[in-house]
Amino acid sequence: MNEIANKARAAGVVGAGGAGFPTHVKLMSAAEIYLVNGAECEPLLKVDQQLAVKYAPQLVRGLQLAMQAVGAREGIIAFKAKYVEAIAAVQPLLASNMRIHILKDIYPAGDEVITIWLATGRRVPPAALPKDVGVAVNNVLTLINLARAVDDNAPVVDRTLTISGAVSDPITVTVPIGTSLREVMARAGSITVAKPYFINGGPMMGKLLDSIDQPVTKTTGGIIVLPEDHVVVRRHRQPMQDVLAIARAVCEQCNLCTELCPRHLIGHELHPALIVRSANYRDMGKPSVLLSALTCSECAICEQWACPVNISPMRINVALKAQFRAEGARYVGDLRPLDPMAEHRLVPTSRLVTRLGIAAYNKKAPLDESSYSPAKVVLNLRQHVGVAAVPVVQVGDPVQRGQLLADIPADALGARLHASISGRVAEVTAQSITLTA
Ligand code: SF4
Ligand code: SF4
Incomplete structure (x- = not known):
């Protein structure tokens, strides 16, 4: 393991964008391009766009370290044009092998696969990883945390x-x-x-x-x-039997969910309209049509934007994914041609905000x-991709903020966990460690 990855591992750095993939593992693979996903395209969330302004030097330093770790020749920071302050803060700090890519204010510009396509022109095949097209991706906070881990030996707390x-x-x-x-x-x-x-x-x-x-x-x-x-709450609360009943009763096979599916647009087989039809009449679909649900990013465009009759193809995909994963099934499929209208069919955020x-x-x-x-914190032992961290402290132990609480089991994928407050260990369970001040 290289020294930068080693420091990321020691500090418990994980992808802060949602998935929680251990960053040290990403830093051990080679990549030609390191991409900072600064799109933050979910309406209402304002984290990365503000951190990029306040911690611009740490962000650029994190990118430089990440590029060094994977041997990248180019670093790209993808910001939406509207993040004017972030662009102004970061631009003067960039080295000659780094650049900012300006994204339009569209959704889902921050879906990693879509960000890679928009910023580099490279398309990640279905069921493949960014590294398969020579790209590594992290979001803004992850790279700030990496800089702190390497330069200050500061754990993520x-x-x-x-x-x-x-x-x-x-x-x-x-x-x-x-x-x-x-x-x-x-x-x-x-x-x-x-x-x-x-x-x-x-x-x-x-x-x-x-x-x-x-x-x-x-x-x-x-x-x-x-x-x-x-409407967002009502969709979440809709029982699955209702989702399926509505799909069966009112799907008019208009195909809009497929025509506007970002993954389909960039050449993935994923075809929500056919999945809905196959789910309605289980024996009608090619096995690969149903299995392609495994490549759904759960961006919700098909249900929150595309479908004119309030069907939820994404919910059906999510249910299929759970079933296929339990069965150990895998999707295999090639990358198809890019839809020439792809970029124009991504959704303007302003219109999405109105629709929602x-x-x-x-x-x-x-x-x-x-x-x-x-006065109290509860630290889950598994807040990352991989296995749960293993406690190295016991009830009653005094702890200092930043102290190691739980470690990665030998030869496993996981992330370390550190004390986020100073105090005492109040409880250790199979799921979490509780600290009191
Ligand atoms: S949620 Fe719907 S639109 Fe988004 S990737 Fe999945 S099928 Fe496509
Ligand atoms: S958009 Fe709605 S009605 Fe049209 S094919 Fe998809 S699920 Fe059916």
Whole structure:
């Protein structure tokens, strides 16, 4: 393992964009291009675009380190044109082998596969990885964390997230990992609707939370509050049998979900209209049509934007993915020609915001990094891709912020976990470690 990857491993750096893939593993593969995904294309989330302004030197330093680790000849930072302050902060710091790629304000510009295509012209085949086309990708916060890990030996102990939607004071805050979401919510003033529902992530790709009495993790990018009757909430709460019944009853085979599917547009076999038809009449589809659900990015364009009769092809894909993964099934398929209209069929964010009924919530959520010291944190042992970290502390042990709490098992994929507050170990379970101040 190279020294940069080694430091990322020691610091517990993982992909902060949502997946939580251990960064040290990514830094051990060769790539020609290192791409910073600064699109942050989910409406209402305002984390990376603000961190890029405040921590521009660390972002560029993180990119330089990542490029060095993988032997990349070029570094690209993909920002939307509207992130004027971030572009102005970063541009003067770039080395001669780095450049900014300006993205239009379209969705899903931040879907990694789409960002790679837009910024490099390279298309990742279905079921392949960015490294298969010579590209490595991380988001803004991940590379800032990498710079801190290498230059300051600083472990990942804080997380920046946006609280937005139906709250009086939308805000972007940095808190110790493990802080209760309920406590973080209080930083955004009061909730302005009678029956609030909470989305973990953005309104398009986020997941409905059962409860906000759960901790912030390394991948928590935002919490969106929406009223009970909001279309996004209603879609999340729709039982699967209703999703299937509606699909069977009203699908008019208009094909719009396929024509606007970003993955289909760039040449993947993924064909949501055919998957809906195959799910309705199980024996009609080619096996590869159904299996291609495994390549769905869950961007929600098919259901939140394309379908004129409120069918949810993505929900059907998600159910199929769970079934196929349980069966150990894999999708194999070639990259097909690019749709010549591909770029023009991606969705303008402004129109998406209107369609989603969130225009009234699309406000600034200013970055507030005043320090916050919770009395208790709960640190999940698995907040990354791979196996759970193994505790190296016991109940009653005193700990200092930044101290190692749990390590990666030998020869396994995973990430280390560190104390996000100073205090004492209050509880150790198979799922988490609780610290009290
Ligand atoms: S969610 Fe729908 S539009 Fe998005 S990749 Fe999957 S099938 Fe395509
Ligand atoms: S967009 Fe809706 S109605 Fe049209 S094919 Fe897709 S699921 Fe059926």
